[in-house]
Amino acid sequence: MSRDVVVSVEGLTLELQGLQPALVEDVSFDVASGETVALIGESGCGKTVTAQAVLGLLPPQVRAASGRIVFQGTPLTRELAARLRGREIGAVFQNPMTSLDPTMKVGDQIAESRRVHLNESRRVARRHAVELLELVGVTEPQKRARQFPHQFSGGMQQRAMIAAAIACEPKLLIADEPTTALDVTVQAEILILLDRLKIEVGMGMLLVTHDLGVVAAAAARVAVMYAGHVVEQGRTEEIFENPAHPYTQGLLASVPADAEPRSRLRVIGGRVPSAGDFPVGCRFQTRCPHAEAACARGLVPVQALETTHEVRCILHEKSGAVNTHA
Numbered sequence: 001m002s003r004d005v006v007v008s009v010e011g012l013t014l015e016l017q018g019l020q021p022a023l024v025e026d027v028s029f030d031v032a033s034g035e036t037v038a039l040i041g042e043s044g045c046g047k048t049v050t051a052q053a054v055l056g057l058l059p060p061q062v063r064a065a066s067g068r069i070v071f072q073g074t075p076l077t078r079e080l081a082a083r084l085r086g087r088e089i090g091a092v093f094q095n096p097m098t099s100l101d102p103t104m105k106v107g108d109q110i111a112e113s114r115r116v117h118l119n120e121s122r123r124v125a126r127r128h129a130v131e132l133l134e135l136v137g138v139t140e141p142q143k144r145a146r147q148f149p150h151q152f153s154g155g156m157q158q159r160a161m162i163a164a165a166i167a168c169e170p171k172l173l174i175a176d177e178p179t180t181a182l183d184v185t186v187q188a189e190i191l192i193l194l195d196r197l198k199i200e201v202g203m204g205m206l207l208v209t210h211d212l213g214v215v216a217a218a219a220a221r222v223a224v225m226y227a228g229h230v231v232e233q234g235r236t237e238e239i240f241e242n243p244a245h246p247y248t249q250g251l252l253a254s255v256p257a258d259a260e261p262r263s264r265l266r267v268i269g270g271r272v273p274s275a276g277d278f279p280v281g282c283r284f285q286t287r288c289p290h291a292e293a294a295c296a297r298g299l300v301p302v303q304a305l306e307t308t309h310e311v312r313c314i315l316h317e318k319s320g321a322v323n324t325h326a
């Protein structure tokens, strides 16, 4: 079945104040309709800044130096992203209170999005807001719509933020650590909810997480980031069953086989270098058990292992895998 690509990130390089090495370098992946793609990696690997680029919300010090982001066939500029945000592109973050206005009733916040983007009347937008609260599993939605965010529990605030994010039925939902702040049971409920909405609303989802359990539960495809590079990407089964990059292998090995499904990533020896200290060539070389001189010779090309599975590692260059990217 061919994939209906909603957004493709093509060779994206992001620089912090024009400095080298780039914060994010030559990052490519795409997200199709009805599909969840997880961006995964330890803290500081560039997941959030990549998601911010897709939203057109890069911090002022960070700029796209090369590459492009194509949304439904059109290259995304900052201006276009600003027009699409809240309508064609929704976003959900870790802390709902960064998105919800504490001074405004929850229902009004959700309705506002439909009034602004879809020109609905106040009355119609309010009715839709109640329906959306019901859709995301908020009980007594009529009553809840008239309450303020602080009257909601953390899990309910998260549901309200999701309702606001999907209010205009976006084609793409960006969810950055959407369940990290929640307890395990609520996490699972939110993941199930997002999965259901993805199908019902017909959207693609870019899920930023450092939680392998979340990936296994929610994503069809995974892009593994390390220090601003996508070091490996593929279907979730390929990544879990046949990890090809030593970094991915390390991440997976760090989770005991009998671990609870929300195991965290942080057990590989050493830590992610900070942005100014990325080494030339493979950025994982300082922690890699297989590192050799060739790893420091420059950007390692991407090798295709399968049509859906690729890796950026010289071990696979040697094994003769086909180079897909120049």
Ligand SMILES: Nc1ncnc2c1ncn2[C@@H]1O[C@H](COP(=O)(O)OP(=O)(O)OP(=O)(O)O)[C@@H](O)[C@H]1O
Pocket: 016, 023, 041, 042, 043, 044, 045, 046, 047, 048, 049, 050, 059, 060, 061, 062, 210, 274, 275
């Ligand atoms: N506005 C900024 N100014 C300076 N450095 C930044 C800025 N935004 C991001 N960075 C740097 O970019 C790198 C990637 O950060 P990013 O937040 O994207 O990582 P992440 O993988 O999402 O981590 P986390 O899981 O902790 O959110 C880090 O080294 C971070 O310090």
